[in-house]
Amino acid sequence: MLRHILMKDTLNQLSTVGINSQLDDPSQDSVCYDEAFYGGGGRWGNFSVSPVYHSGRGMLAMQDANLTLTSQQWPGFPYRFSDLDVISAPCAFIWIASLLRAFYLLRIRDDDVGERAVCRKKMLFSSLLAMVTLLDLGLRVLKDGMEPALSQPTGALLAPTLLLVTVLLNTALVRLEGQKGVMTSPVHFWFWFILTVTQAVRFYTVIVAQEYLTCHADFCVFFLKFALIATQFLLHCLSEKPTVQSPQPKKSRDLEAEASVISKLTFMWMGKILALGYKGKLTEDNLSELAETEKSANVMPRLVATWDREVAKARLKNQQYEYQNTNHLNGTRKKTPSDETDIHRENDSLLTANEQAMKEECKAEENGKKCKAKPKHMPSFLLAVVKTFGWEFLFVQLWKLARTVLGMLDPLVFGILLDFVEDKEAPSWRGYAICLVMFASNCLQMILDHRSHFFNHKLAIRIVDSIRTAVFRKALTMDTESRQESTVGQAVNLMSQDADQICHTFTWMSSAMWAVPVRIGVSLVLLYNLLGPAMLNGVAVLVVMIVLNMYVTRRLNDLHKQSMEQKDKRLKNLTEVINGIKVLKMYAWEPSFFDKVNDVRNKELDVMWRRAFWETAMHCYWHVTPYLVSVVVFMSYIYNSDNHYLAPSVAFVALSLINILREAMGCMPHIISCFVKVDIARLLSLKSSVSFKRVTEFLFRSDLDDDISHDSDPGDINVNVKKGSLVAVVGTVGSGKSSLVSACLGEMKRLQGQVKVKGSVAYVAQQAWIQHATLRDNVLFGTDMEQDRYDKCLDACCLRSDLDILPGGDQTEIGEKGINLSGGQKQRVSLARAVYSNADLYLLDDPLSAVDCHVGSHIFNQVIGHQGLLAGKTRVLVTHGVQWLPLVDQVIVMKHGRVSEVGTYDELLSHNGPFAKFLKHHFAHHQENEEDPEVRKLKSAASKDKPGTAEPVKKDTDKAADTKNTSKLVEDEDFKVQDVNIPNALKEMAKNFGYRWVFLGCLLYAAEQCAERTGSIYLSQWTDDQQLANLTSLPPNSDERLALNNHYLILYAGFGVINAVMTLSFKLIQLVRRVVVARMLHSRMLDRVLRAPMSFFDTTPVGRIVNRFSSHLNTVDHELPETLVWMLGCGMGLATKVALVCYTTPAFLLLLVPLVIFLFCIQRYIVPTMRKMDSLASKTMSPIYSFFSETLGGTTTVRAYGAQDRFLREFQCKVDLHETVHFNWGNAG
Structure with a gap:
C-alpha cells in the first residue's frame, strides 16, 4: 500500500511539472521526482524547464533569472536550492x-x-x-x-x-x-x-x-x-x-x-529598569550591575602596565640622550644605559619615570635657583590607551563599518524605487519588494547602530574608569614637590573634563574620524557615477573649505588651552575659598574672594567669547558647504550634459547623496572641536596636547623614591632609635623637626644613606587629618573592631566624655575635615587612630599642641609615657613641651635642618650646648607670656569640670533641637525627580537668555528652515518642469532652455544664500548670548554659595560643591545650549517635513494621529527613568570628587599607615557605582 501511495505522488508531481516527454524510461521518474521536491533542475517559480537544464545550466540560469524578476505573479529565485x-x-x-x-x-x-x-x-x-x-x-x-x-x-x-x-x-x-x-x-x-x-x-x-x-x-x-x-x-x-x-x-x-540574544539586540532587558523608573522606585541598588570585565579593578591594571612600558621606553631614550650629550662634552665614550639598566626593573613604580630622565638642570644662576626642564622624550598616553584598548576599539569599528556600508546603499535603493515609479509596466510585487528591502535595511541599520553604540559605551566606561583610577593612584604616590605643582582644581579637572574628553575622543570621535570621510568619499564616488565630471567641481569646493578649516582649527586649539588653564585656576581658588570659609566669614571677606574667583571666571569667559566667533564661522561654512556643493554640481551638470535637462531620477538621487554629504559635513564641526581639544596631529607625533598632554604630564611626575634634593631639605642626619624607646625631637620653629619625621616616613627625598624602619608605622600629623566618616570609622581606619582595645583607646585619649555630647555617640558622622569637631578633638581622634592601629613605630608630630595642659598631661601619662598604652612601643615625639623631656629616654635636638645634639635630658643639660640655650630661650619666652593667676585658675576649674572637652563643639541651638536624635551630619544628595513643567522651564531659560534674543533666534532659525525647504520645493519644480522635459519644444541648445535653467538655478542658489545668512546670524546670537548667560549664572551661584550659612558647609561636602562648579557648570556652558539648539532644530525640522508630507499626501494624516499618540506614550514612559538616572549620575559623581579631594589632603597619613590599596579600592567602588548609573543611562537612552 505504501509503495502505491509513493508512486502515485510521484506520478502526480511529474504531471504538474510540465515536462514534454513521455515516461518511457524509469530513470527519468527519479530525475523528475528529485527535481520536483528535493531540488535538482526542473520547475522553479511559475515556469518550467526541460531535463536538458542539467547540460545547459549557465544559459538557462540567466533566462530563469529574467523570467523570475519580470514575472507578474509571485516572484521566484533565479537558482534552485536543494x-x-x-x-x-x-x-x-x-x-x-x-x-x-x-x-x-x-x-x-x-x-x-x-x-x-x-x-x-x-x-x-x-x-x-x-x-x-x-x-x-x-x-x-x-x-x-x-x-x-x-x-x-x-x-x-x-x-x-x-x-x-x-x-x-x-x-x-x-x-x-x-x-x-x-x-x-x-x-x-x-x-x-x-x-x-x-x-x-x-x-x-x-x-x-x-x-x-x-x-x-x-x-x-x-x-x-x-x-x-x-x-x-x-x-x-x-x-x-x-x-x-x-x-x-x-x-x-x-x-x-542574563538576557537572551534577541533581548540584547532589542534592549528588552532594560524593560524592568524602565518599569521601575516609571513607578518612581528606581535606585542605585536595582540598576543593572556592571560586568566584572568593565569594573575599574580589572581595567585599570591593564592601562597602568601599558603606561609603565611607555614610561620605561621614554626613560631609556632620555638616559641615552643624556649619555650622548655627556660624551660629546667630555669627548669620551661611556657605557650606555641599555648596557647597564634593565628597563623592567622590579622596584620601579608603575606610574613614574626616572627623575634623572625627567628633570634637567637649567641655567638660572643669576636667581640662585635650579629649575626643571621637560625631558627630551615624553611617553605617549595616547599610545598607552591605544595599545590597551585597541582590539576592543577595532571590534566596535566593525559594527560601525557595517552600519556605514549599509547606510550608503539607501540612495541606490531609492534610485531603484524611482525607476519603478517611472516604469508603468513593472510588476507590482517589485514595488512591495523594494519597500520591504528599504524597511529591512532601516531596521538592520538601527540594530547595527545601537549595537555599535552599546559596545562603544562599554569601551568608554573602561577608558574613563582606568584614567580616573590611574590619576587617583598617581596622587597617592607623588612626592611633595609634585603635589605642589598639581593643584586640587587641576586634579579635579583631570578626573572630570579631561578624562571625559579623552574617552569621547577615543571612542565616539575616532569612529567619526574615519566614518565621516568614508561617507563623504563614497557619496562623491556615487555622485560621479551619476553626474559624471560635474562632481569634480564639488570636490574643488570641499578642498577650499578644508583649507580654510585648517586655520580655524589652530585658533580654536590655542583658545581651548587657555580656557582649560583658566578653569584649573578657578577651581583651585574655589576649593581654597570653601576650605577656608570659616575664616572668610569671620572677617567678612566674602566680597573680596568673590571678586577673586569671579575675575578668573571672567578671563575664562573672555576666552569663550573669542571661541564663539571662530565656532560661528566654522559652523556656518560647514553648514553651507553641502548646499554650495549641490549648486555647483547641478550647474556643471546642466551646462555639460547633452540635453541640458535635470531629470527627477538624477536630481533626487543626487540630492539624497548630497544629504548624506550634508549629514557628514554636519559632524565635521564637532569632530574638529573635539580634536582641537586633543590635537590629533600632534598626538600622532607623540606630542600630546591639551587633555592627553595634561594627563601625560600628571602621570609622568616624580614619585617618592626619586633621588633629588633641595638646599632647604635636612642633611647630615644620623639617628638611631632603639626598639621600645621614647625619643623626643625638639628645636626652634623651622629647625626641621617635622622634616625628620617626614624622612622617617619616606616623604623626603634622599641623596645618600638609607632609612631603615622595622615593623609597621603609625603617624599623627601636626594638623590632624579626619575622614568624612563616623567617629568610630575614623578610629578603626579600616581595621577590625575589638571592643576592649577600642574602649581603652577612647579612655586614654580623653574621648569618652566627648561621646556624651555627640548626638550619635561614636556613630556620629564627622564632617569633611572634621568640621564639626574642635581642634583638640580632631587631634585626639587622630591620636586614637594611631593607638588603635597597634603599630610597632609611632611617629607623633606635636600631638599635644592642640590640647590644654591638663588633657595633655593625661594623654602623655595614659598613652605616650612609660605607663601608657604605648609602653614598649618605639615612639618618636616631636614636641615643644619641655615639661615632658625629663620623662623620655632620648632627646634629639634639631638646628638648621641638622641634628645638633643627641642624648638624655640630663646629659644635654650638662653639656651647656644648643639644647641648654633652647631651654633658656623657651623659659624666657614662657615667662613673658605667662597668664594672670586668676585666669589660670578659671581655666583649671573649667578643665576639671569637663576633662575631655576643653574645646566643646560649637552648635546652633535651633539646629541642635531639630537634630538631637540624629547622628548623620551630611545627608545623601537628594534630587527631587518629578514631572518638569515644560512651559515654566522654557520661560526661565528664556528669561535668562533674554526674551527678545529668544524671539529673534527662533525667527532666524525658522527662516533658515523655510529657506531650506523652499529650495527643495523649487528643485522639485525644476525637475518636474514639462517644458524642460520636452526636448522638442525646447531644443537642448536653445536660448529658452538655457534661460529657464538659469532661472531655476538662480532661485535655488538664492535660497541657499538666505539659508547661509540666517545660519550665520542664528549661530552668532546663540554663541554670544551663551557667554552672557554663563557669566550671569556663575556669578549668581557663587554669590549664593558664599552667602550660605556655616550650617550649609557643615553638611555639604566640598566635592559636592566643586561638582556644581565643574561638571554641572560645564553642562550649562556647553552642553545645555547645544541641546536646546538641537531640540529647536528637531522640532522645526520635523514640523516642516510633516507639513510637506501632509500637503503632498493627505492620507498620511490618518497615520500621523495614532503615531503621535504612540510616541507620546513612549515619551511619558521613558522620560521618568532618564530623569532619575540623570539625578543618580550627578549624585554618584559628587562622592568621587569629595573622596578624591579628601584623600589629597591626607596622602601622608594614608601612606604612613600603608592604606593605599584600601583607599584605591574604595575609590574604585565609587567610580564603578557612577559608571553603573552611566551604563544604564546610556542603554535606556
Missing part, C-alpha cells in the same frame, strides 16, 4: 562554533544558576526534530529500496543525515551548557536563526510551486521539520531565569549578561 544546499551553511557554522564553545565550557566549573525550564524544552524539541528527521531519512531510504530504478541522488540522503547528526550535536551542547549554568547561548541562537531563514526560503519555493498538492507525504514531513526548527528558534530567543539559589546579589544583577 535540501543539502539550504542546510550546509548552518550545519557548517554549528560544527565549527561547537568545537570552540565546548572547549570554553569544559574549562569552567559546573554552576547551577537556572531553573533549566527553557533548557528542558529545547532538549525536548531537539529530540522531536531528530525523530522527524530520522523519519524523513527512513522514508527516502525505504522509497529507494522499494524501487531501485528510482534511485535517489546523493544529496537527497545526505541532507537529512547531516541534519540528524547536527541536531544530536546541538542537543549534547545544550545539555552541557545547562550543567555549566549558561543562561543564553549566541551560538545556538544564530544557528537556529540561519537554519530557520534557509528553511523559510525552501518552504517559500515549495508553496509557490504548489508542490504540496502532489507530494503530500514529503510535504507533511518537511512542514513538520520546518515548524520544529522555527519553534527551536523561538525557544532560543529566551534565556534561563536565575533561581533563588543564584550566587548573584539580591539587590542588583548583571541583567545584560
Whole structure:
C-alpha cells in the first residue's frame, strides 16, 4: 500500500511539472521526482524547464533569472536550492562554533544558576526534530529500496543525515551548557536563526510551486521539520531565569549578561529598569550591575602596565640622550644605559619615570635657583590607551563599518524605487519588494547602530574608569614637590573634563574620524557615477573649505588651552575659598574672594567669547558647504550634459547623496572641536596636547623614591632609635623637626644613606587629618573592631566624655575635615587612630599642641609615657613641651635642618650646648607670656569640670533641637525627580537668555528652515518642469532652455544664500548670548554659595560643591545650549517635513494621529527613568570628587599607615557605582 501511495505522488508531481516527454524510461521518474521536491533542475517559480537544464545550466540560469524578476505573479529565485544546499551553511557554522564553545565550557566549573525550564524544552524539541528527521531519512531510504530504478541522488540522503547528526550535536551542547549554568547561548541562537531563514526560503519555493498538492507525504514531513526548527528558534530567543539559589546579589544583577540574544539586540532587558523608573522606585541598588570585565579593578591594571612600558621606553631614550650629550662634552665614550639598566626593573613604580630622565638642570644662576626642564622624550598616553584598548576599539569599528556600508546603499535603493515609479509596466510585487528591502535595511541599520553604540559605551566606561583610577593612584604616590605643582582644581579637572574628553575622543570621535570621510568619499564616488565630471567641481569646493578649516582649527586649539588653564585656576581658588570659609566669614571677606574667583571666571569667559566667533564661522561654512556643493554640481551638470535637462531620477538621487554629504559635513564641526581639544596631529607625533598632554604630564611626575634634593631639605642626619624607646625631637620653629619625621616616613627625598624602619608605622600629623566618616570609622581606619582595645583607646585619649555630647555617640558622622569637631578633638581622634592601629613605630608630630595642659598631661601619662598604652612601643615625639623631656629616654635636638645634639635630658643639660640655650630661650619666652593667676585658675576649674572637652563643639541651638536624635551630619544628595513643567522651564531659560534674543533666534532659525525647504520645493519644480522635459519644444541648445535653467538655478542658489545668512546670524546670537548667560549664572551661584550659612558647609561636602562648579557648570556652558539648539532644530525640522508630507499626501494624516499618540506614550514612559538616572549620575559623581579631594589632603597619613590599596579600592567602588548609573543611562537612552 505504501509503495502505491509513493508512486502515485510521484506520478502526480511529474504531471504538474510540465515536462514534454513521455515516461518511457524509469530513470527519468527519479530525475523528475528529485527535481520536483528535493531540488535538482526542473520547475522553479511559475515556469518550467526541460531535463536538458542539467547540460545547459549557465544559459538557462540567466533566462530563469529574467523570467523570475519580470514575472507578474509571485516572484521566484533565479537558482534552485536543494535540501543539502539550504542546510550546509548552518550545519557548517554549528560544527565549527561547537568545537570552540565546548572547549570554553569544559574549562569552567559546573554552576547551577537556572531553573533549566527553557533548557528542558529545547532538549525536548531537539529530540522531536531528530525523530522527524530520522523519519524523513527512513522514508527516502525505504522509497529507494522499494524501487531501485528510482534511485535517489546523493544529496537527497545526505541532507537529512547531516541534519540528524547536527541536531544530536546541538542537543549534547545544550545539555552541557545547562550543567555549566549558561543562561543564553549566541551560538545556538544564530544557528537556529540561519537554519530557520534557509528553511523559510525552501518552504517559500515549495508553496509557490504548489508542490504540496502532489507530494503530500514529503510535504507533511518537511512542514513538520520546518515548524520544529522555527519553534527551536523561538525557544532560543529566551534565556534561563536565575533561581533563588543564584550566587548573584539580591539587590542588583548583571541583567545584560542574563538576557537572551534577541533581548540584547532589542534592549528588552532594560524593560524592568524602565518599569521601575516609571513607578518612581528606581535606585542605585536595582540598576543593572556592571560586568566584572568593565569594573575599574580589572581595567585599570591593564592601562597602568601599558603606561609603565611607555614610561620605561621614554626613560631609556632620555638616559641615552643624556649619555650622548655627556660624551660629546667630555669627548669620551661611556657605557650606555641599555648596557647597564634593565628597563623592567622590579622596584620601579608603575606610574613614574626616572627623575634623572625627567628633570634637567637649567641655567638660572643669576636667581640662585635650579629649575626643571621637560625631558627630551615624553611617553605617549595616547599610545598607552591605544595599545590597551585597541582590539576592543577595532571590534566596535566593525559594527560601525557595517552600519556605514549599509547606510550608503539607501540612495541606490531609492534610485531603484524611482525607476519603478517611472516604469508603468513593472510588476507590482517589485514595488512591495523594494519597500520591504528599504524597511529591512532601516531596521538592520538601527540594530547595527545601537549595537555599535552599546559596545562603544562599554569601551568608554573602561577608558574613563582606568584614567580616573590611574590619576587617583598617581596622587597617592607623588612626592611633595609634585603635589605642589598639581593643584586640587587641576586634579579635579583631570578626573572630570579631561578624562571625559579623552574617552569621547577615543571612542565616539575616532569612529567619526574615519566614518565621516568614508561617507563623504563614497557619496562623491556615487555622485560621479551619476553626474559624471560635474562632481569634480564639488570636490574643488570641499578642498577650499578644508583649507580654510585648517586655520580655524589652530585658533580654536590655542583658545581651548587657555580656557582649560583658566578653569584649573578657578577651581583651585574655589576649593581654597570653601576650605577656608570659616575664616572668610569671620572677617567678612566674602566680597573680596568673590571678586577673586569671579575675575578668573571672567578671563575664562573672555576666552569663550573669542571661541564663539571662530565656532560661528566654522559652523556656518560647514553648514553651507553641502548646499554650495549641490549648486555647483547641478550647474556643471546642466551646462555639460547633452540635453541640458535635470531629470527627477538624477536630481533626487543626487540630492539624497548630497544629504548624506550634508549629514557628514554636519559632524565635521564637532569632530574638529573635539580634536582641537586633543590635537590629533600632534598626538600622532607623540606630542600630546591639551587633555592627553595634561594627563601625560600628571602621570609622568616624580614619585617618592626619586633621588633629588633641595638646599632647604635636612642633611647630615644620623639617628638611631632603639626598639621600645621614647625619643623626643625638639628645636626652634623651622629647625626641621617635622622634616625628620617626614624622612622617617619616606616623604623626603634622599641623596645618600638609607632609612631603615622595622615593623609597621603609625603617624599623627601636626594638623590632624579626619575622614568624612563616623567617629568610630575614623578610629578603626579600616581595621577590625575589638571592643576592649577600642574602649581603652577612647579612655586614654580623653574621648569618652566627648561621646556624651555627640548626638550619635561614636556613630556620629564627622564632617569633611572634621568640621564639626574642635581642634583638640580632631587631634585626639587622630591620636586614637594611631593607638588603635597597634603599630610597632609611632611617629607623633606635636600631638599635644592642640590640647590644654591638663588633657595633655593625661594623654602623655595614659598613652605616650612609660605607663601608657604605648609602653614598649618605639615612639618618636616631636614636641615643644619641655615639661615632658625629663620623662623620655632620648632627646634629639634639631638646628638648621641638622641634628645638633643627641642624648638624655640630663646629659644635654650638662653639656651647656644648643639644647641648654633652647631651654633658656623657651623659659624666657614662657615667662613673658605667662597668664594672670586668676585666669589660670578659671581655666583649671573649667578643665576639671569637663576633662575631655576643653574645646566643646560649637552648635546652633535651633539646629541642635531639630537634630538631637540624629547622628548623620551630611545627608545623601537628594534630587527631587518629578514631572518638569515644560512651559515654566522654557520661560526661565528664556528669561535668562533674554526674551527678545529668544524671539529673534527662533525667527532666524525658522527662516533658515523655510529657506531650506523652499529650495527643495523649487528643485522639485525644476525637475518636474514639462517644458524642460520636452526636448522638442525646447531644443537642448536653445536660448529658452538655457534661460529657464538659469532661472531655476538662480532661485535655488538664492535660497541657499538666505539659508547661509540666517545660519550665520542664528549661530552668532546663540554663541554670544551663551557667554552672557554663563557669566550671569556663575556669578549668581557663587554669590549664593558664599552667602550660605556655616550650617550649609557643615553638611555639604566640598566635592559636592566643586561638582556644581565643574561638571554641572560645564553642562550649562556647553552642553545645555547645544541641546536646546538641537531640540529647536528637531522640532522645526520635523514640523516642516510633516507639513510637506501632509500637503503632498493627505492620507498620511490618518497615520500621523495614532503615531503621535504612540510616541507620546513612549515619551511619558521613558522620560521618568532618564530623569532619575540623570539625578543618580550627578549624585554618584559628587562622592568621587569629595573622596578624591579628601584623600589629597591626607596622602601622608594614608601612606604612613600603608592604606593605599584600601583607599584605591574604595575609590574604585565609587567610580564603578557612577559608571553603573552611566551604563544604564546610556542603554535606556
